[in-house]
Amino acid sequence: METVTITMKNAPALYLEADTISPDAFAGKSATQIAELPVFEGNSPSTLGKYFEISGSAGATAADTKIVVRGDVKKVKYIGFKMTAGEVVIEGSTDQYVGAWMKGGKLTAKGDVGAFAATAMKGGELIIEGNAGNYLGAAYRGDWRGMSGGKILVKGNAGSDIGMYMLGGEIVVNGNTDVHVMTHAEGGKTIIKGNAASKIGGQMVEGTIFVFGSIDVMMPGFKPDGEVELEVDGTKAKFARFIGDMGERHKKKKGIIVYGNLYKKI
């Protein structure tokens, strides 16, 4: 695997929309060619090379390409946008839409990420070592097709509205989350190792949420359904099971109504 290192040298005055920082866009290109890739600073078209120093060269395919992003990229959006393979490592914190629409490969952010990370993610792995913003693994504004595959691990805390309209895949948050988890979801799994605020699983049709810590306010649409012993992400524990959201439509599979599941560790 070839490695390309891009280092922020001239910080943009406005936010940079750098949807070309992905193994797919870099594949088969030399450092000079990568420097010419288009980006937007605010509403003005620009090139990657204007802001980043680029060293190394990309592999022949996305799968053979690793990108290391260095320097202060807190004002850079869309890193790993639509990536299908390969690897991206962001050494610090970054802004919105990290790994949005990603389909494969591995993306690691060592710091925090902004909102809309992994929007409509289809596959691959996203690891956020710091905190995640709002709308992690959610659907794009207006859309009903959220995260449908792949895995997200947040080592810190996550914001609100994570897994909105989730269809599949898995989100693990080691810390706490804010309000709204898996709203409108029709599949997928979210594990919250810390505490959750309120409106957990609102309007959920299908899918599973595990909360290891506390839930400030339970949704009234969830109904207690006994206790179960489960092993979740390596932890064996007893969970209280709730089904819902009772206010939503639910499919029948083999004559049995399928509800959304909410498990709270006892």
Added chain:
Amino acid sequence: MSELIIKNGYVFDPVQGIKGDKKDICIKDGKIVDKVGSSAKVIDAKDKTVMAGAVEIHAHVAGPKVNLGRIYRPEDKLFSCTPTKGMERMGGGASIPTTFKTGYEYAKMGFAVAMEAAMPPLFSRHVHEEIRDTPIIDEGAFPVFGNNWFVLEYLKNQEIENTAAYCAWLLKVTKGYAIKVVNPGGTEAWGWGLNCLTVNDPVPYFDITPAEIVKGLIEANEYLGLPHSMHIHPNNLGNPGCYETTLDTMKIAQGIKPKNKFGREQVLHLTHTQFHSYGGTNWGDFESKAKEITDFVNKNKNITIDTGNVTLDETTTMTADGPFEHHLTGLNHLKWANCDVELETAAGVVPYIYSPSISVCAIQWAIGLEIALMMKDPMRCYITTDHPNAGPFTRYPRVYKWLMSEKARKAQIDSFKHKDKVLSQTVIGTLDREISLYELAQMTRAGPAKSLGLAAMCGGLKPGMDADVAIYNINPDKPVANPDDIEKAFSRCAAFIKSGVQVVSNGEIVNNGNKRTLWVNVKAKENPQVMRDINEKFVKYYSMTQANYEALGHHFVPNPYAIEVDATN
């Protein structure tokens, strides 16, 4: 104004019966003329096809429900935005493009005229503001009448004269073009949580049937002698077995003769026929009744239709058929918007994905094509997608490809997941007809222009007509190697001249043209009773005053083109 001459092209013009002859087209002062001087600018159309500008008879391109779609579907603009480029402003949207993109896309395909198919009269100002902001193409809008309280009350008492006087007034104040009817009575019944699924279901409170509304509005239309006929989206749209309601609706027109000075020969235009040609009793035994419908239309010369082809895309459905949209959101569980328009109509909006791997969608695709292929007279069958309901208008070139190439149809059928089901529920697999370029010109130019009463103005290349000329990269002397070439050629015309001004060159916009708003100005007999009724309804029921109702002046209709109708005799 400058002179133009288009040389060496293969011309297809049903108005003059020209079937691919090499002929020069001369243009002067925005009109087609016999000859021009030697200083005229020459456009070389060697090895290319030359047709009149196309005419869109039914699309939802301007107004509140289109805009509601734009507002509540930001995801429709995701990845479909184009930045400012040359003459073009930025645009966006796939199934519900912005007004600017709408104008550019139509022009790039060689369209000169587009009709907005459903204008809620109360919101005519909004409709006209969007029309104004849609560049290049001439547009008109059809106000909806089929659930209007005035119409329901007058027709309950068979008052054709009063209905006609009201229609004339409404066309004038809304700057409307024709009498549109959507789910007659059914949308009003929706206000009571009901619907009218047959032509004999009574409308609650008003105690009138859809059949009476349809008959009355046809008669009012002919009483006034409007350029277009009554334009109908019948009851029971989109349900298995709905073809019987469609036949019942068309039977109402039997025996009624057109009366107008525009050369129009039909008294009923049946729109998006595909959605009204379904057999079966449920989605499992859902089947095509295109044959039954086209047999009837083929025999009854006073009816024209448009197809409403499903293009197998993700799109946004929107209609004044409020109950239908509620039914649809129950089927696909996607977001639903609904609006009641006071005394006049209603509307609903729901996104929809016509997936080739769902058998119902694939059968719908087949039905739309069957209708076009089974209609004997291309002058009475026009190609539409009921944009954006069955697919975006930008897919017209793909529909042309399917109609013009049996090979392309076969390839599509072979790719369906439920191919055998499609072939058993339709006859698409047995149809070998391929629409010719001449027939295409009939179905997209001369035909719709005639049905709209615009035959003297557009849809042809006869001297005296508007100089709307589209030039496509198709050499009719050479066999089509790949059906995709048809789609490519019709997607981006080599050149398009609109009202004598070249607006497209090599598929790019080079001029923003001089778009007009077409409307019908009826001079009707004075009718004090109707005027008094209008005044009373505004005082008693409307949420706005009559003074704020009319779409008038430079702001709403900056470049009007009024078609004058004298109905005083």
